[in-house]
Amino acid sequence: MVFLGLAFKSLISRRGSVVLTCLAMTVSIFVILGVEHIRTQAKESFYNTVSGADLIVGARTGSANLLLYSVFRIGSATNNVSWESYSDITADDRVKWAIPISLGDSHKGYRVMGTTLSYFEHYSYGKKRNLKFANGEPFHDLFDVVLGSQVAKNLGYGIGDQITLAHGIGKTSFSMHDDKPFRISGILAPTGTPVDQTLHVSLQGIEAIHLDWQPGSRKSGPEVNSLVKEDLAIKSITAFILGLKSRMTTFEVQREINEFSQEPLLAILPGVALAELWEMINILEGVLQLISYLILFSALLGLAAMLLASMREREQEIKLFRAIGASPGFLFVLIQLEALIICGFSILIGSACLLLCLGATKEKLSANFGLYVEANIFSTNSVLLLSFVVIATVAVASIPSLGAYKQARSVT
Amino acid sequence: MTVNIENLRYAYDKKGNETLLDIPRWNIAKGEKVLLHGPSGGGKSTLLNLISGILRSSEGKLEVMGERLDKMNERERDRFRANNVGYVFQSFNLFPFLNAYENVDLSLYFSQDAKPKGSKQKIENLLSELNLSKSDCAKPIRKLSIGQQQRVAIARSLIKKPGLLIADEPTSSLDEENRNQFMSVLLDLINEQDTTLLFVSHDLSLRPHFNRAEALAGINQGKTN
């Protein structure tokens, strides 16, 4: 207690330089924690986007591109997959389940995806977690739509509300399909994946909104109410996800799809494609980490410089401490404690700022970058990182502390 | 005997053969008040640091209040000093970041393992005895006059009732009025507590306050420049 009180009062008496040093440390802790947090969270949410799928199939393109548009809903497909090819491939004995994906429409900036009920049954994310409904049920009717949790939350929609879907994926789409209102039949529970940002309709629903749609023109089509699901023939889809009966057949099926004769297709292993894509982002990750460590290093040097500079003024103080009976060890601990107090305050303020910032930008990050970041920064990782900061502080502060110790021993 | 020195030798430069202090024999009796004087750079402060155990000599015998300082390790000497020796300097006697009360309190912290009950009352009594008001004691040190600061320094060094008080030119930065006040409160307390006083000063007009005045050159055979 005496130690702490002394260290505090001594720091307060030098508040000018102490506050500046504290600020430098705070910024560096903010950056280092922030980079580490976003890095691990991004990686985790990235790898957790899809799980349990054995193959993802689309028109021939780069594997990163296929992964991006089919799973992350980023970018768009250059070509479609014909319905015949899809039927042929999924009819195979080795296929356990298949989820067709049809993209290209949007609603207020959120992507609309056409699929089948198989999606709600087989799509999984994270550690093989299936989709759950927070409210309502899957689409059964042609004009039923199931919303991802963020879509419902951000647009304030509820079960039974009517919405219209637009062709194209821009936020301001010129061709609103407002003659065919969809009814919200269900809302999914949050997943922390792009599913939250997606509106799901049946494949026939997608066909229905395109039925009379021609670029640049709109003719009046059949009466909305007269449309029946079964009347609509599906011509093509964008991609599909396959689950196989046996993992052993994955490579075999992949090769067969890649050599498919009717049309050029590409089948990818999601795990491999995810890892490849992450490797590409990884370089940036390393650079960010390096920069944050450099910032920490310079802040620590600033701390040591501040303490060292103060030692000159404190020569007399050390002499007095010795005269009243303090040991050189006491002075060593006192200087260390001052450094640790600065470090502690910086950690407190730095992490508080980070918490606030993440809380404020969380929604934006997920909406604009598909980055799902939790505001809770206290993971084992961040605790380890902070312990490293504390240890580094002790190490750097031992320069002035040892100086004080030596000076205390040679005092006259 | 409070201080008992026999053949004490000390040199800052251990390799060179310039011995700063070489004192064959010097004693201070219990309760005695000694004025030590001598030219600047003669080694007065060095001698005080040896007697208080801040510095250590490996040659000769140095006994303070019956304890052999030359036989103690650093930790033991720190402990000894905290408990038995009060120290007043010419300047910088107080921590600027503490107020008067806290300064006195801190010196008590080093002298005991556990703080005795009633120490707060003791400190307050001593400070008021030294003509320091309660509001002065709560002020930052730099807001006190030099004279007030030196009186707080007396309180700081005598609160633990040391057997020996070492004063290294404590009056040099005081004017005549403050110096006289300083000497009178110091001597009152010293006499009251029966503390031995070793006082370094150039100011020989202070001589009447002491039992004995000693020139360092008279006791030291070490080489001076």
Ligand SMILES: Nc1ncnc2c1ncn2[C@@H]1O[C@H](COP(=O)(O)OP(=O)(O)OP(=O)(O)O)[C@@H](O)[C@H]1O
């Ligand atoms: N830490 C030290 N290391 C080396 N030499 C020192 C040290 N402290 C003092 N000296 C030297 O020892 C000699 C005696 O110094 P000391 O301070 O004891 O003199 P003093 O008699 O107290 O002088 P003053 O009256 O000016 O205070 C001086 O020559 C000084 O330069």
Ligand SMILES: [Mg+2]
């Ligand atoms: Mg001196």
